Amino acid sequence: MDLFLSIGLDAVSYVLTLLLVTLGLVIIYGMMNVINMAHGELFLLGAYTVVALQAVGAPFWVGFVAAPLVVGICGLLIEQIVIRHVYGRSIDTILATWGLSIAIKQVIIILFGPAAISIANPVPGSVSIAGVDYPAYRLVIMAVAALLAVATYLVVYRTSIGLQIRAVISNRGMAGSLGVNTRLMDRATFAVGAALAGIAGAVMAPIMSVDPQMGVGFLIPAFLAVLVGGLNSLLGAVVGASTIGGATSILSSVMAQASAQIGVFLLAILIIRLFPQGLWKETR
Amino acid sequence: MMIEISGLKAGYIKGSHVLQGLSMAIDKGQSVALMGRNGMGKTTLMRSIVGHLQASAGTIRFDGADITNRPPYRIARAGIGYVPQGRDIFHDFTVEENLRMGLLGKPGLGTQVPAWAYEMFPILEERRSQRAGTMSGGQQQQLAIMRALLGKPQLLILDEPSEGIQPSIVHDIGTALRRYADTQGLTVLLVEQNLDLVSLLAHHALFMENGTIVERVDDISRLHDDPDLINRYLTV
Numbered sequence: 475m476d477l478f479l480s481i482g483l484d485a486v487s488y489v490l491t492l493l494l495v496t497l498g499l500v501i502i503y504g505m506m507n508v509i510n511m512a513h514g515e516l517f518l519l520g521a522y523t524v525v526a527l528q529a530v531g532a533p534f535w536v537g538f539v540a541a542p543l544v545v546g547i548c549g550l551l552i553e554q555i556v557i558r559h560v561y562g563r564s565i566d567t568i569l570a571t572w573g574l575s576i577a578i579k580q581v582i583i584i585l586f587g588p589a590a591i592s593i594a595n596p597v598p599g600s601v602s603i604a605g606v607d608y609p610a611y612r613l614v615i616m617a618v619a620a621l622l623a624v625a626t627y628l629v630v631y632r633t634s635i636g637l638q639i640r641a642v643i644s645n646r647g648m649a650g651s652l653g654v655n656t657r658l659m660d661r662a663t664f665a666v667g668a669a670l671a672g673i674a675g676a677v678m679a680p681i682m683s684v685d686p687q688m689g690v691g692f693l694i695p696a697f698l699a700v701l702v703g704g705l706n707s708l709l710g711a712v713v714g715a716s717t718i719g720g721a722t723s724i725l726s727s728v729m730a731q732a733s734a735q736i737g738v739f740l741l742a743i744l745i746i747r748l749f750p751q752g753l754w755k756e757t758r
Numbered sequence: 759m760m761i762e763i764s765g766l767k768a769g770y771i772k773g774s775h776v777l778q779g780l781s782m783a784i785d786k787g788q789s790v791a792l793m794g795r796n797g798m799g800k801t802t803l804m805r806s807i808v809g810h811l812q813a814s815a816g817t818i819r820f821d822g823a824d825i826t827n828r829p830p831y832r833i834a835r836a837g838i839g840y841v842p843q844g845r846d847i848f849h850d851f852t853v854e855e856n857l858r859m860g861l862l863g864k865p866g867l868g869t870q871v872p873a874w875a876y877e878m879f880p881i882l883e884e885r886r887s888q889r890a891g892t893m894s895g896g897q898q899q900q901l902a903i904m905r906a907l908l909g910k911p912q913l914l915i916l917d918e919p920s921e922g923i924q925p926s927i928v929h930d931i932g933t934a935l936r937r938y939a940d941t942q943g944l945t946v947l948l949v950e951q952n953l954d955l956v957s958l959l960a961h962h963a964l965f966m967e968n969g970t971i972v973e974r975v976d977d978i979s980r981l982h983d984d985p986d987l988i989n990r991y992l993t994v
Contacts, residue, residue: 634869641848644848645846645848649859650831650834651831651833652860652862652906653863654863656829
């Protein structure tokens with residue numbers, strides 16, 4: 475029983491963090507039809523923002539607040555320098571953002587070296603949940619991720635800005651002809667999507683080994699989550715992240731890491747074969 | 759002049775123009791019908807005016823300002839409302855959300871749908887929380903027109919508003935629009951094949967052929983009295 479509970483909690487915390495990365499991907503894809511291969515490196519930049527601030531003696535929470543700002547600004551620059559030149563050319567976008575991801579990784583290696591760096595756990599100790607001792611910091615991660623996911627949902631579905639974002643996603647030309655500044659919307663969504671990945675990187679840094687390759691570890695499951703859940707929908711991202719994240723955590727608790735990965739890929743292939751549009755079809 | 763177009767060239771394939779140096783102008787407060795057979799470039803002209811299609815030569819001036827090749831949102835904010843062919847309402851949004859989209863993009867218009875919108879087209883109030891995509895063609899057309907009017911345009915562009923809509927509804931829409939245009943001093947550019955709607959709404963007619971304006975009819979009643987005109991430019 476205790477084992478199930480702790481596996482369950484692990485799964486929930488992984489799913490929620492994966493959701494933050496996936497939400498950014500889905501928003502950016504839905505809005506601009508840009509498949510951002512550098513999204514994992516935005517996660518990486520969030521983690522290294524924490525590393526950089528720890529190196530100058532700042533407490534973890536300073537890095538946690540700074541990460542979305544730093545990565546959001548990086549997102550703005552990336553949109554301005556690279557993405558806006560390749561709008562509407564999906565293959566070029568993949569190549570350009572892939573190149574960008576390599577460049578970001580190399581810059582990180584130049585600045586911080588290739589070795590893994592560890593971040594001190596800001597909330598040490600554990601909390602007892604129904605008799606199971608669970609690391610307190612993992613609960614913080616869950617709370618942060620859940621709050622951000624709910625906030626993103628509320629902004630997109632319950633505010634005037636969100637209505638305009640959905641209008642641009644649904645019909646860019648018409649939204650423009652109603653006066654919506656589509657250029658501003660592109661920039662803002664890209665920055666917010668980047669910032670979400672940045673927070674995810676920062677919040678995960680203390681429980682992962684921070685190294686220049688860590689972005690890929692989140693990019694691939696996030697892409698699988700998008701494919702499994704269905705494009706163009708935030709709820710699809712939730713379904714996809716739950717499926718992929720949940721399967722990954724549960725399988726890795728009962729078998730070796732490599733076998734678990736194979737299992738998750740097989741599951742994803744099966745789902746995509748049976749539900750080519752994704753598990754969640756937008757109904758409204 | 760509300761809008762003045764000169765020497766406009768535009769098309770979909772590089773080097774090949776649908777609009778071949780088109781010039782036209784509309785006075786403030788006038789309603790003009792643009793007529794012609796399919797494939798003559800009417801919709802291409804509309805799309806060029808609202809910025810969905812880039813012009814390769816020529817200028818479009820709106821209320822004195824050059825708006826050629828500006829992004830669509832700037833053209834909309836300058837005061838051009840657009841009701842495209844096929845309406846392009848947001849199917850997944852409610853009727854009210856569609857109407858709010860007419861306001862949100864324009865600074866200073868607030869976020870709440872004013873009462874006059876529902877007074878002009880009462881069906882929209884009845885259906886306000888219904889998904890727009892579930893409404894009939896005529897209702898969707900009223901929604902698309904109202905969404906454009908809520909943005910307080912000086913010039914309203916309508917592309918084939920009667921397409922696929924029952925004649926009685928077309929007549930109602932035309933009457934309501936005529937009244938609105940008269941009281942608000944709205945300028946209207948209407949692409950239309952339906953002669954009833956044209957004679958209800960327009961003061962003048964322009965005929966288009968092969969990417970240019972070939973004839974101007976100042977007295978709209980000539981459309982009914984002069985079958986030769988219709989034969990020449992409209993019948994296939």
